Amino acid sequence: MPKRILTVDDSKTMRDMVSYTLKSAGFEVVEAEDGVHALKVVERAPVDLVITDINMPNMDGVTLIRRLRALGAFRSTPILILTTEGGEDKKAEGRAAGATGWIVKPFVPDKLLQVVQKVCPAA
Amino acid sequence: MAGSGQNRGELDQFQKVFFEECSELLGNLDDQFAMLGENPSDRETLNAVFRAVHSIKAGAGAFGFSDLVAFAHEFEATLDALRDGRIANTERITALLVRAGDVLAHLIEAVQKGRKAEAGYGDEVAAELAALLGAPVQSANRNEGMPVEGVTTSGPRKVVIRFRPHAEMFRHANEPLLLFRELRGLGSLSVTCDFQGLPAFGELDPEEAYLAWSLEIETAESLVRLREVFEFVEDDCALDFEELLPSPDTQHKVSLTPTNGDGAAELGSEGTPGTGQRGGSMGSIRVDLARIDRLVNMVGELVITQAMLAQEIDDQAQLNGRQTIRRHEELAMLTRELQECVMAIRMQPVKSVFARMPRLVRDVAAKLEKSIRLVTSGEQTEVDKTVIEELADPLTHMIRNAIDHGIESPAARIAAGKPETGTIELSAAHAGSNILIHVADDGGGIDRERLLAKAVAKGIVPAGASLTEEEIDELIFSPGFSTAEKVTDVSGRGVGMDVVRRNIVNLGGRIQVSSVHGRGTRFTLVIPLTLAVLDGMIVQVGAERYILPLTSILESYRPDPRHIRAVTGGMNVAAIRGEYIRLVHLHEIFEVPDAVTDPAQGIVVLVETTQGGKIGIVVDDLVGQQQVVIKSLTDNFDPVDGVSGATILGNGKVALIVDIEQMSAMAAHRSGGRGRTAQTSTLPAIDVAA
Numbered sequence: 030m031p032k033r034i035l036t037v038d039d040s041k042t043m044r045d046m047v048s049y050t051l052k053s054a055g056f057e058v059v060e061a062e063d064g065v066h067a068l069k070v071v072e073r074a075p076v077d078l079v080i081t082d083i084n085m086p087n088m089d090g091v092t093l094i095r096r097l098r099a100l101g102a103f104r105s106t107p108i109l110i111l112t113t114e115g116g117e118d119k120k121a122e123g124r125a126a127g128a129t130g131w132i133v134k135p136f137v138p139d140k141l142l143q144v145v146q147k148v149c150p151a152a
Numbered sequence: 153m154a155g156s157g158q159n160r161g162e163l164d165q166f167q168k169v170f171f172e173e174c175s176e177l178l179g180n181l182d183d184q185f186a187m188l189g190e191n192p193s194d195r196e197t198l199n200a201v202f203r204a205v206h207s208i209k210a211g212a213g214a215f216g217f218s219d220l221v222a223f224a225h226e227f228e229a230t231l232d233a234l235r236d237g238r239i240a241n242t243e244r245i246t247a248l249l250v251r252a253g254d255v256l257a258h259l260i261e262a263v264q265k266g267r268k269a270e271a272g273y274g275d276e277v278a279a280e281l282a283a284l285l286g287a288p289v290q291s292a293n294r295n296e297g298m299p300v301e302g303v304t305t306s307g308p309r310k311v312v313i314r315f316r317p318h319a320e321m322f323r324h325a326n327e328p329l330l331l332f333r334e335l336r337g338l339g340s341l342s343v344t345c346d347f348q349g350l351p352a353f354g355e356l357d358p359e360e361a362y363l364a365w366s367l368e369i370e371t372a373e374s375l376v377r378l379r380e381v382f383e384f385v386e387d388d389c390a391l392d393f394e395e396l397l398p399s400p401d402t403q404h405k406v407s408l409t410p411t412n413g414d415g416a417a418e419l420g421s422e423g424t425p426g427t428g429q430r431g432g433s434m435g436s437i438r439v440d441l442a443r444i445d446r447l448v449n450m451v452g453e454l455v456i457t458q459a460m461l462a463q464e465i466d467d468q469a470q471l472n473g474r475q476t477i478r479r480h481e482e483l484a485m486l487t488r489e490l491q492e493c494v495m496a497i498r499m500q501p502v503k504s505v506f507a508r509m510p511r512l513v514r515d516v517a518a519k520l521e522k523s524i525r526l527v528t529s530g531e532q533t534e535v536d537k538t539v540i541e542e543l544a545d546p547l548t549h550m551i552r553n554a555i556d557h558g559i560e561s562p563a564a565r566i567a568a569g570k571p572e573t574g575t576i577e578l579s580a581a582h583a584g585s586n587i588l589i590h591v592a593d594d595g596g597g598i599d600r601e602r603l604l605a606k607a608v609a610k611g612i613v614p615a616g617a618s619l620t621e622e623e624i625d626e627l628i629f630s631p632g633f634s635t636a637e638k639v640t641d642v643s644g645r646g647v648g649m650d651v652v653r654r655n656i657v658n659l660g661g662r663i664q665v666s667s668v669h670g671r672g673t674r675f676t677l678v679i680p681l682t683l684a685v686l687d688g689m690i691v692q693v694g695a696e697r698y699i700l701p702l703t704s705i706l707e708s709y710r711p712d713p714r715h716i717r718a719v720t721g722g723m724n725v726a727a728i729r730g731e732y733i734r735l736v737h738l739h740e741i742f743e744v745p746d747a748v749t750d751p752a753q754g755i756v757v758l759v760e761t762t763q764g765g766k767i768g769i770v771v772d773d774l775v776g777q778q779q780v781v782i783k784s785l786t787d788n789f790d791p792v793d794g795v796s797g798a799t800i801l802g803n804g805k806v807a808l809i810v811d812i813e814q815m816s817a818m819a820a821h822r823s824g825g826r827g828r829t830a831q832t833s834t835l836p837a838i839d840v841a842a
Contacts, residue, residue, distance in 0.1 A: 135213015
């Protein structure tokens, strides 16, 4: 069974990019466009990894992480945040909320895979 | 890694989405900047702008558009400071943001067209942005995101890593086993576990951290690279690196694979695949325009089929029961509703065009040192997407003109007893199946004396001609005509109101101007809501039917024979309220046999061209008004003079849609010499059998 990854981003470009990169590495990918949507998605089926943007409308990434960690099923699911260079306080906030790691935007596909493999190996 | 096997086509597809997204975001920026103009410190708006720039940067980074990333980075850093309140936004900063938005748009356009922006483009703005943050920001154009390569590769070394996780680490869902695996990929690894902290089973708290590890690795990688493995956990553990001299002694080695003996076991849940995860909260979707066009076309066919059916039922009314008639009425209603729904898919509010204008007014007014307020209304008025796209240029031009030539300088306004700040009104409203757009200013109005003098000087109007005020105003639509005394930087770059008129005409619309000296000028645009249907008047000529666009028709009447005059060249004119109108016989133009030749026996339809010229089109009779679905002829036939398209009538016959502009031009042509039947050929009726 391929590992299933949820990518949460309000930018369709980012979602497509993340999704394509991960799919080509053999992951199964589901998408959500903000925190609220993400919670709905995981309600339907669990995922092995969440990659979320921080700054999103409706529900931001930090809140999403807090909400996910509060769910029993997500206590030990890795969650990666997409941060910007210099977004140290956002990173810290994400970490405090329970993020596993981070990916600094902008990134190239290989870097994304490298980080994903780190917390959620394909095999 | 697998990411490198990217297929060019898919990448192009992402880029397409990216550029679409960019243009959406850039469009919103104008709106947002306008809001900042009113409330500079609005956090929500600043945050939205930040998000937009951030998304653009992220996408650009993914595609490796480094110039774009570098600039977006500076822009973003400033926005970040603004939304955090580290810098207070001011009008001056907003102006800078607007410029930065321009640079961003330009850079995006450059990469989209596959070329590089001019070297140093945007540097100035970037520098100003950086200056706002106090210190010069580090060059953004470094290869962030690239895997860090080992700095030193001085041959294999032995390193002992002592690693004691805190419970916090597990709460972040970090998994020691994965770290060990990653290390193993960098060299030969042996792992020693320290179980000493482990309590008795009964006291064990599965969420606590009790274990510590000593990891000995023989590797060619740098310490930096090794540390990177622990990047996500270094705050949540005790970590120590020690480079060893050869032959260290180790105790009991733990094999890596079998177990990690720890509370943070992997979650055993494998997701159930593909259950249509999308949907739910999304309010809109992107659809390929070609698909919508196809749908529109098919509904058009359906409407025609329904109309044909109506005709047949009508013809056999006696044979059919009332039930059939009633069912058919229902079908007709549903068809009409369906058509409206489908047309509505292509409709968008004019807001997207209007939203660009505040910005234009601000920039141009500042440049010309004029004080101008833009009042917009009716932004929610919807019109076909194609129309929206084609509206941007003419509107931009007209607003520019209004600022440049319409509104006077503050000094002149005060001298004229007007408020110092000029007002430009931009409004949209629906009027039947048209959209009505007004661009009005409260400036000096058209200076008719000067305009006329100029027209005479340019030979557009013969000297000494007496023109009505309306006719003089119309002159501003003459080709190559600019009222500005000098060509300014802002407008008057050779693109005149004639181009604006042409754009509007191409949309099947009309533009009119009215002006009161000293009080202002008002342009009125009447544009059909859609290019796919047309409100038409069906006219009979011999056995044929033609469609005249309703928007062009002023009136129709049966002329008094005494008012018809034959003039030289075999042309007829009709006197209407003291004006002589040239008559055009459709049957002559299209060579239709058995048509009414005496205008007094037929009907004259008085139409107005967008140039303001009037002609009377002579037809046998009026059949009725109908909204018709426009079918292009040029897809299958060579262009035919005097015809803009065709439609299929309820009786299944094709009716040509008359092009009033061309008809007028042809009439003018024909009056030069009789007998030359323009360049038209006979157009027999086509029966639509299938």
